[in-house]
Amino acid sequence: MKAWRRAGRPRYIARMTDFTLDPRLAADTVPVGDLGLCSVLLMDDARFPWLILVPRRPGLSELTDLAADDAAALWREVHLATSVMQALAKPDKVNVATLGNVVAQLHVHVVGRFLSDPAWPGPVWGFETRKPYPHHARAQLAERAGAQFAAA
Known part of the structure; x- marks a missing residue:
């Protein structure tokens, strides 16, 4: 996808300037980069490979808050993130x-699940306590995920 931008580079256009990432998402994730609509985050939980897509539009809480074009873009980006997760993990x-x-x-949330993971077959939410990645492993996984998005 040509719209991929690595985290940390200028990435917002005029209609996105009011976007602010929720502090709880920022605290639990690592930026991977940006797609056309969404910021891509890596959940800092070594138990599960886990990406989070956040549409860079202010004030959204429900899928129905998205304009029709943005809803279609979100679905394309979720589809891409699912493919990246499959290739990555x-x-x-x-x-x-x-x-x-x-x-x-x-x-x-785009979460890779394994028959052997500690929460299988239940949901990952609320299962035990999040286990952050070691810093080097987190950086390496975020880089690998970014490379997968850039290649798509």
Whole structure:
């Protein structure tokens, strides 16, 4: 996808200038980069390979808050993130979900699941305590994910 931008570079156009990432998402994730609509984040939880897509539009909490063009773009980006997750982690299943019970800001979880993971077959949410990656492993995984998005 040509719109891929690595995290840390200037990336917002005029209509996105009011966008602010929810502090809870910022605290639990590492930026990977940006697609046309969404910022891509890596959940800092070594138990599960986990990406989060956040549309860079202010004030969104529900899928129905998106304009029709943005809703279509979100679906394309979720599809791409699912493909990236499959290439990155080779999971048995990829779970895609929007919850928003704790963080109201619209965001989409793309979680690689394995028959052998500690929460299988239940949900990952609320299962034990998050286990952050070692810093070098987190940086390496974020870089690999970014490379997968850039190549797509």
